[in-house]
Amino acid sequence: KPEKTSIRHTLKSIKQDGKIVDPGFDFLGFNIRSYPVGKHHSGNTGGKHPRIIGFKTIIKPSxxxxxxxxxxxxxxxxxxxxxxxxxxxxxxxxxxxxxxxxxxxxxxxxxxxxxxxxxxxxxxxxxxxxxxxxxxxxxxxxxxxxxxxxxxxxxxxxxxxxxxxxxTEIRRHQLVKPEASPYDGNWTYWSIHTRCIYWDTK
Incomplete structure (x- = not known):
């Protein structure tokens, strides 16, 4: 629905419908936003030749x-x-x-x-x-x-x-390796990821 849809930038403020919209967005009670950081804290593109992207995406309670x-x-x-x-x-x-x-x-x-x-x-x-x-x-x-x-x-x-x-102890979800499959027979690996699966799409 159009009234439930909006465009957001996680790192920069943008102009939408004549208004300045702050970076980040809320979803299911969480706030998702990216912050500019130095190379030692920056995220990367992943893969065999990762490239530093200059920011880090952080999810917090909204x-x-x-x-x-x-x-x-x-x-x-x-x-x-x-x-x-x-x-x-x-x-x-x-x-x-x-x-x-x-x-x-x-x-x-x-x-x-x-x-x-x-x-x-x-x-x-x-x-x-x-x-x-x-x-x-x-x-x-x-x-x-x-x-x-x-x-x-x-x-x-x-x-x-x-x-x-x-x-309360903070427990991060472990990303599932892109090459892994629930049908590969690796029961030890999948026993760790059966409760909640997050696919790494980098």
Whole structure:
């Protein structure tokens, strides 16, 4: 459909319909964009005689989906203002894990770190909203945060711990060799690539 189709350049800004369009594009919640880099970080054309292309294409979570994730977490925290800490953790963990698992195969390390910090501030506000008038902020925080797997400020109870975005391990997809075939009998090679196959078309 024309309304769902547009031309984008991953490296440069272009003019389209009288407007300047920024480089890169969003697709299925990911932002795909190329960045100019030096020869030591540049991508190449591949093949027997690879040529340095002077840029590197990076895939990240899109800003739209990051903001949507913020809203989802905010709604859960808001809905559980008076709920026990364990109940809040139980509702947040599946949301955080699911979102992180979706983006764990791309350049998400900085995003995960940033999200962990934003979530900490949200939970700090949640703690403040429950604080009694005569209770100091530090004492209120210590009621819900303690030393654990994420350091001194781990949001946890005796039986459950909040999952951190930043603890998600980045796992890159391995490209399938262009000469490989699922019918070549190399079961050892294909056992690694059966879950998700990406063909290298260079």
């Amino acid at each position: 800003k739209k989906k990051i903001l949507a994730h913020h809203e989802a977490i905010k709604e859960v925290i808001k809905a559980n203002k008076k709920a026990p800490q364990a109940a809040l953790i139980a509702r947040l963990n599946p949301i955080i894990r699911g979102w992180c698992n979706y983006y764990r195969t791309v350049a998400s390390k900085e995003t995960f770190s940033s999200e962990a910090h934003i979530l900490w501030n949200m939970l700090r506000a949640w703690t403040v909203s429950r604080k009694k008038k005569k209770t100091t902020l530090n004492k209120a925080l210590r009621k819900y945060f303690s030393n654990g797997k994420h350091g001194l400020w781990t949001f946890q109870t005796k039986d459950c711990v909040l999952y951190h975005h930043a603890e």
